[in-house]
Amino acid sequence: MRAVDLIRKKRDGGTLTTEEIAFLVGGIESGHVADYQWSALLMAIVWRGMDKAETAALCDAMMRSGEVVDLSGIPGAKVDKHSTGGVGDKTSLILAPIAAAAGVMVPMVSGRGLGHTGGTLDKLESIPGFDVNLDLTEYRDVLARCGLVLIGQTPEIAPADKFLYAMRDATATVESIPLISASIMSKKLAEGIDGLVLDVKCGHGAFLPDEAKARELAATMIGIGRSLGKKCVALLTNMEQPLGRMAGNALEIYESVETLKGRGPQDLADLSIELAAEMILMAGIEPSIEAARQRAVRTIEDGSALERFRQVIAAQGGDPAVCDDPLRVLPQARKMVPITAKTGGSVAAIKARDIGQAIMLLGAGRERMDSHIDPAVGIQFEKKVGDPVAAGETMAVLHVNNEMRLAHALELAEAAIEITPEPSVPPLGVILDRIG
Amino acid sequence: MRAVDLIRKKRDGGTLTTEEIAFLVGGIESGHVADYQWSALLMAIVWRGMDKAETAALCDAMMRSGEVVDLSGIPGAKVDKHSTGGVGDKTSLILAPIAAAAGVMVPMVSGRGLGHTGGTLDKLESIPGFDVNLDLTEYRDVLARCGLVLIGQTPEIAPADKFLYAMRDATATVESIPLISASIMSKKLAEGIDGLVLDVKCGHGAFLPDEAKARELAATMIGIGRSLGKKCVALLTNMEQPLGRMAGNALEIYESVETLKGRGPQDLADLSIELAAEMILMAGIEPSIEAARQRAVRTIEDGSALERFRQVIAAQGGDPAVCDDPLRVLPQARKMVPITAKTGGSVAAIKARDIGQAIMLLGAGRERMDSHIDPAVGIQFEKKVGDPVAAGETMAVLHVNNEMRLAHALELAEAAIEITPEPSVPPLGVILDRIG
Numbered sequence: 001m002r003a004v005d006l007i008r009k010k011r012d013g014g015t016l017t018t019e020e021i022a023f024l025v026g027g028i029e030s031g032h033v034a035d036y037q038w039s040a041l042l043m044a045i046v047w048r049g050m051d052k053a054e055t056a057a058l059c060d061a062m063m064r065s066g067e068v069v070d071l072s073g074i075p076g077a078k079v080d081k082h083s084t085g086g087v088g089d090k091t092s093l094i095l096a097p098i099a100a101a102a103g104v105m106v107p108m109v110s111g112r113g114l115g116h117t118g119g120t121l122d123k124l125e126s127i128p129g130f131d132v133n134l135d136l137t138e139y140r141d142v143l144a145r146c147g148l149v150l151i152g153q154t155p156e157i158a159p160a161d162k163f164l165y166a167m168r169d170a171t172a173t174v175e176s177i178p179l180i181s182a183s184i185m186s187k188k189l190a191e192g193i194d195g196l197v198l199d200v201k202c203g204h205g206a207f208l209p210d211e212a213k214a215r216e217l218a219a220t221m222i223g224i225g226r227s228l229g230k231k232c233v234a235l236l237t238n239m240e241q242p243l244g245r246m247a248g249n250a251l252e253i254y255e256s257v258e259t260l261k262g263r264g265p266q267d268l269a270d271l272s273i274e275l276a277a278e279m280i281l282m283a284g285i286e287p288s289i290e291a292a293r294q295r296a297v298r299t300i301e302d303g304s305a306l307e308r309f310r311q312v313i314a315a316q317g318g319d320p321a322v323c324d325d326p327l328r329v330l331p332q333a334r335k336m337v338p339i340t341a342k343t344g345g346s347v348a349a350i351k352a353r354d355i356g357q358a359i360m361l362l363g364a365g366r367e368r369m370d371s372h373i374d375p376a377v378g379i380q381f382e383k384k385v386g387d388p389v390a391a392g393e394t395m396a397v398l399h400v401n402n403e404m405r406l407a408h409a410l411e412l413a414e415a416a417i418e419i420t421p422e423p424s425v426p427p428l429g430v431i432l433d434r435i436g
Numbered sequence: 437m438r439a440v441d442l443i444r445k446k447r448d449g450g451t452l453t454t455e456e457i458a459f460l461v462g463g464i465e466s467g468h469v470a471d472y473q474w475s476a477l478l479m480a481i482v483w484r485g486m487d488k489a490e491t492a493a494l495c496d497a498m499m500r501s502g503e504v505v506d507l508s509g510i511p512g513a514k515v516d517k518h519s520t521g522g523v524g525d526k527t528s529l530i531l532a533p534i535a536a537a538a539g540v541m542v543p544m545v546s547g548r549g550l551g552h553t554g555g556t557l558d559k560l561e562s563i564p565g566f567d568v569n570l571d572l573t574e575y576r577d578v579l580a581r582c583g584l585v586l587i588g589q590t591p592e593i594a595p596a597d598k599f600l601y602a603m604r605d606a607t608a609t610v611e612s613i614p615l616i617s618a619s620i621m622s623k624k625l626a627e628g629i630d631g632l633v634l635d636v637k638c639g640h641g642a643f644l645p646d647e648a649k650a651r652e653l654a655a656t657m658i659g660i661g662r663s664l665g666k667k668c669v670a671l672l673t674n675m676e677q678p679l680g681r682m683a684g685n686a687l688e689i690y691e692s693v694e695t696l697k698g699r700g701p702q703d704l705a706d707l708s709i710e711l712a713a714e715m716i717l718m719a720g721i722e723p724s725i726e727a728a729r730q731r732a733v734r735t736i737e738d739g740s741a742l743e744r745f746r747q748v749i750a751a752q753g754g755d756p757a758v759c760d761d762p763l764r765v766l767p768q769a770r771k772m773v774p775i776t777a778k779t780g781g782s783v784a785a786i787k788a789r790d791i792g793q794a795i796m797l798l799g800a801g802r803e804r805m806d807s808h809i810d811p812a813v814g815i816q817f818e819k820k821v822g823d824p825v826a827a828g829e830t831m832a833v834l835h836v837n838n839e840m841r842l843a844h845a846l847e848l849a850e851a852a853i854e855i856t857p858e859p860s861v862p863p864l865g866v867i868l869d870r871i872g
Contacts (some may be wrong), residue, residue, distance in 0.1 A: 008608035011482065039472035040607035043479035046447065171476035172444035 002031045003041075004240040009199040010044040019059040025061035025160050035167060042164070042173035050178035055220060056227035058178070062186035063228075069107075069136060069192035074144050075281035076105040080230075081275055082174045082188055082208050083199035084217065085117040087356040088242035091199065093256035094152075094264070094272035097119030097308040099279040100147035101299035103293075104278070107143050107191050108150050113365045113373075114203065115129045116356025118247065121152045122365075126250040126330060126375030132319030146312045158186045169250070177213070179221040185228075195231030197275055198222070202432070203240035204351020211432070218435045225342065229284050233436035237271060238428055241350040241385050244268035245274045248399060250330040250380010257326045262307040265429045267384070268328060274431055331376040333399035337406065339414055344391040347417065354416035355379060360411040362400055377401055381411060386427030390418060439473045446480040455494040455731040461497035461596050470747050471603060471701035477610035478600070488615035488850040492663035492823065494614070498622035499664075501596030505543075505572060505628035510580050512541040515667075517711055518624055519635035520643050521553040522654065524678035527587075527691035527704070529558045531712035533744040536583035537735035538728075540719040543579050543627050544586050545593065549801045549809075550790025552641065552685065555586045558801075562686040562766060563809030564756030570788055582748045594622045613649070617656040622663075631667030631718040633711055634658070635752035638721035638868070641788025645867070647672070654871045674864055675706060677821050680704035684768040684800040684814010684835060696742040703820075703866045705789060709733060710867055727854070736756060767812040770836035773842065775850055780827040781859040783819045783853065790852035793817060796871050797845040813837055815849060822863030827854060 001023050001343040010016060021172075024041065050058065069077050083089055096106045111175035112131075113119030113307055121132045129164065132152045134142065142149040153162075161183050169176045177218035188196055198221055201207070202214035225232030244265045258264050259272060286292040299305040310320040322329040359365060363374030371433025376399060383395045395417050437459050446452060452460075460477065463469025478786060486494065502672035507514050515535065520747065546568075546773060549555035557568045568588045568805060578585040597619050604610045623630055634657055637643070654670035661668030680701045682691040695701050713728035723729040735741035743763045746756045758793055759766040799810030819831045831853050838843055 004606055006607050007479075011479065011608050034472075034474040034606065036470075036475035036603060037607055040475040040479045040609060043443075043483070044608075047479070047483045164442060170440055170470065171473055171478060172440050172447050172480075217857065323741045 003027060003037045007041045009035060010041060010048055013048050015051055018053070021054060021057040021385070022061045025058070028160050029065065029128040037163070038143050039167050039173065040178065041124040042168055042171060045179060046173050046176045047292060052227065055178040055182055056224045057213055059182040059185045059189070059224045060228055061171050062158050062160045062164070062182060065229050066158045066190060067136065067156035068190050071105070071107060071140065071143070071192035074105060074140065077104065077195065078105045078107050078193045079195045079197065079279045080106060080188060080191060080193045081197045081199060082184060082280060084201050086201045086239040086243060087116060087118065087205040088244045088247040088252065089118065089201070090123060090244065090252040090256050091268070091272045091275055093253065093309070094259050094268070095279065096148045097260060097278035097305040097312070098272065098276040098299045098395065099295050100308045101304035102117045102276070102280045102295050103285045104146040104147070104283040105143060107139070107193060107348050109147065109153055109187060109191050110150065111153065114369065116353050116360055116365065117207070118249070118252065118365060120150065122373050123252050124150055124247045126253055127313060127318040127322050128329060130313060131243065131316050134316065142312065142315045144316050144321065146308060146314050149306060152310060153187060157190045161186050177220050179223055181217060185221055185224045189225070189228060189230060189273045196225055197258045197282060198234035199234065199275055200236050201203040201232050201235065201239035202287050203238050203352065205242065205356055206239040213294070215435065222436050232436065233278055233282065233430055235275060235278070235431040236435055238432055240428055242352050242355050242381070243271065243430070245357060245381045245384070246378060248359055249373065249375040251378040251380060251399065253322065253330055257306070257323055260300060260309055262300050264424060271430050277415065279416050282329070298305050311386040332400050333376040335400040335403070337398040337400055337410060338394045339396045339398065339410070339417065341389045341391055341393050341395050341419055343419055343421065344389060345419045345421040346423065347385050347387050347395065347429050348420040348422070348425055349418040350381070351416040352384055354412050358413040359411040359418065361412070362398065363402055376403055386425050388423065438471045442741040443473060443477045443480060446477060446484055451487055452490050454489070457490060457493040458497045458627055461494070464596050464599050465501065473760045474600070475603050475607045475609065478604055478607060478615065479593045482609050482613060482665035484534065487658045487712050491614040491618055492660045495618040495621045495625070495660045498594050498596045498600070498618060502594045502626060503572065503592040503845050504626050507541070507543060507576065507579070507628035510541060510576065512539065513631065513736040514541045514543050514629045514677045515631045515633065515715045515719050516544050516624060516627060516629045517541060517633045517635060517715060518620060520552050520637050520680060522637045522675040523552060523641040523788040524556065524680045524688065525554065525637070525675070525685040526559060526680065526688040526692050527558040527708045529559065529689065529706070530695050530700070530708035531715065532586065532711040533696060533748070534732050534741040535715040535745045536709065538731050539721045540583070540715050541579060541627060542584040544584065544626050545574070545587065545589055545623060549666055551803070551806065552789050552796055552801065553565055553643070554801060555683070556586065556686070558809050559688050559813070560586055562689055563754040563758050564750060564765060566735060566749060567752050569751065577750045578748065582744060582751050584744060584748050586748060586752065589623060593626045597622045597648045611654050613656050617653060617660055619717050619770055621657055621660045625661070625664060625666060625673070629666065632661055633714040633718060634668065634670035635711055637675035638672065639788065641678065642675040645824060651871065669714055669718065669870065671695045671711060671714070671867055672869040672871055674866050675788050676864055678788050678791050678817070679707065679866070680818045681820070682814060684795055685811040687814040687816060687835065689758065689766055690762045693742070693745070693759055696736060696745055700738050702767045707866050719806070731750065767806050769812040769837050771839070772836040773836050773846060774830045775832045775834065775846070775853065776829050777827055777829050777855055778823045779857065780825060780857055781824050781855045781857040782826055782859065782860055783821050783831065785819070785854040786821055787852040792846050794845040794848040794852065797848070798834065799838055810837055820860050820863070825857065
């Protein structure tokens with residue numbers, strides 16, 4: 001088998017076999033496939049696509065390039081959730097304790113934010129002392145003790161994905177649904193899970209704003225998961241406006257704690273409970289989605305979800321007092337800058353991507369992977385789409401430390417919030433569809 | 437400027453500017469464009485193509501990556517010919533002395549054979565002592581003294597093309613008319629020529645068998661040449677059957693000498709004279725193609741073309757006696773293996789690519805760039821397409837040294853010569869069209 005012949009096959013629209021894909025992925029580590037051959041192949045895949053079997057084979061080979069964690073020694077169904085990312089999307093921090101409190105084992109490996117999108121690890125690190133860099137032994141141990149664990153990708157997990165991810169980033173071959181799907185799923189399936197609930201976003205702030213593309217991504221990821229013997233379901237959700245009322249790392253921890261106390265904003269609470277219910281159903285703990293939903297709600301009402309969050313924070317070195325007095329424990333920004341309505345009417349849109357860009361300028365996110373993050377900064381919304389607003393009323397507040405790029409951030413954020421003179425605008429639904 | 441943004445632009449069907457292309461080609465030497473970025477870009481170019489201006493800019497940047505030879509110190513118009521290659525295609529060896537004898541300066545940089553296609557350098561090296569590896573000073577000197585020079589590519593010429601050629605070979609990105617054209621033209625234009633006559637082959641033995649593709653290649657190369665201020669014209673010629681009656685390195689030198697003596701086969705003589713006439717016309721030596729044609733014929737009749745060949749052979753260290761007694765000077769194969777007609781009728785086809793493969797198996801050509809060449813072996817045709825043939829009559833003779841792969845070669849060659857019971861088949865025309 002020669003890499004050049006396989007590149008030619010894909011270039012000409014052919015279908016690679018499982019053995020051919022295993023040869024190509026294996027060649028990354030062995031060196032018998034050069035990086036410049038892989039990048040040409042990646043461009044051919046962007047051009048020609050991959051069918052279901054090819055995509056599953058690619059994911060499987062990437063997963064097997066590293067350690068596939070064996071969690072069979074820990075009793076219970078292991079179910080994780082993956083979101084394609086957005087602005088203010090902190091559901092992991094809420095649903096993982098809920099699902100764990102309901103009896104699901106939640107081994108969660110998360111990523112960092114990039115561009116306008118936040119990342120779960122960055123949010124967790126705004127809790128003083130919280131360590132996301134556990135090794136696989138600690139990972140198993142925290143999971144067994146708390147029913148959930150929240151870590152970053154370890155070097156043992158899917159090294160071929162790390163190589164291909166860097167290669168795609170440097171060669172403009174990121175935008176391919178089979179490649180995106182195989183990359184996500186190879187890492188998730190290497191965690192040792194039995195099932196995965198996917199939160200696939202569409203709308204202004206989503207990685208794939210177009211709903212049809214988002215549906216294709218969901219179907220592709222579900223196809224991979226099922227091909228490899230895992231349970232999979234996806235919710236298609238709305239990322240037109242930021243999720244919840246806060247975006248920014250410490251602010252999102254605060255809002256997550258509030259939501260675990262039953263005081264969260266409606267959209268965030270609804271989505272977190274629905275995703276947790278899917279996990280509970282998938283784990284076989286409840287027989288119907290309705291029963292699973294009620295079970296999830298009960299873990300908030302009886303405090304057991306918040307208690308799980310407290311436990312995992314303590315187990316991973318963080319200050320559990322964040323669950324009791326978050327405003328004291330979490331870092332606070334020095335300056336509050338309100339955004340007021342210039343005219344009255346109703347909030348017609350809060351363009352999520354632009355909000356993400358604005359708070360990235362304040363230091364809440366990364367422009368590049370090596371950018372520094374300021375955990376305290378972000379934005380807090382007083383109004384969301386559909387809310388009435390009077391001229392001069394505060395719509396949002398920026399939390400600011402470094403004022404260097406404040407003017408630019410403020411301009412972006414102000415323009416992102418659109419007001420219509422209409423007295424009534426329907427609020428945006430969050431859950432658009434269930435796929436799977 | 438970042439390579440990844442330019443790759444994305446081409447991936448999405450955009451048009452690269454001259455500055456962007458210069459940045460990308462310059463990045464090969466400077467290292468600011470990685471090889472894996474170039475290979476992804478090459479695949480995007482195979483996918484999306486390049487327009488006329490992009491192709492010319494690529495060629496220009498590749499040409500300028502090395503030394504562009506300055507021949508302005510040598511008086512006279514410098515005109516070269518390039519052929520896209522075929523089987524039995526030895527016109528360079530004939531037309532270069534003809535054109536030189538007519539007063540054209542012919543600075544010819546040629547290549548080696550690969551696969552079923554022969555190469556001028558390999559043919560020349562079957563002349564004992566002939567040295568194709570001159571440096572640029574010797575190159576200028578032989579040209580000034582003889583009016584022609586016949587060398588291989590030097591390291592100073594278009595190093596970016598060497599890099600890209602190797603990259604394309606390893607990444608299945610060879611088959612792109614803009615990339616092929618820019619590669620050919622970058623080397624040719626770096627020779628220091630004023631004009632170029634192209635012999636673009638189509639048919640069974642050609643690099644691009646399809647006539648429409650061959651026309652596209654011709655038009656693209658002419659477009660590049662003219663964009664960069666050079667005179668260019670192309671003949672579209674037939675490579676269905678081998679050109680002339682001999683294929684194999686020493687055999688083709690023999691046939692070239694015979695043709696320079698006015699005793700060559702019709703198709704070879706006609707094409708060599710026509711290409712030489714185009715060079716004479718382009719150099720402004722004669723006012724019309726008809727006058728140029730007559731001038732070319734006269735250089736054969738008066739022996740001046742053969743004399744030029746003798747001179748350049750002597751100047752490059754070869755034995756000039758090859759012009760007087762080629763059978764004594766050239767290496768001979770040990771064994772002659774005839775191919776006889778199984779039935780009578782007419783020769784309907786001699787499939788050039790299969791003939792090229794057959795003699796490659798005997799050692800006349802290279803399977804890989806590092807394969808060893810046997811100069812003595814090859815094939816000699818007694819019959820060509822259109823000739824009547826009786827059952828049992830000899831159609832061709834294989835010249836063989838190593839019998840290891842003879843059976844396979846014989847089988848291929850026998851199958852390549854097709855006989856029809858029809859008493860009369862029209863001979864194949866050689867020159868199909870003039871483009872430019």
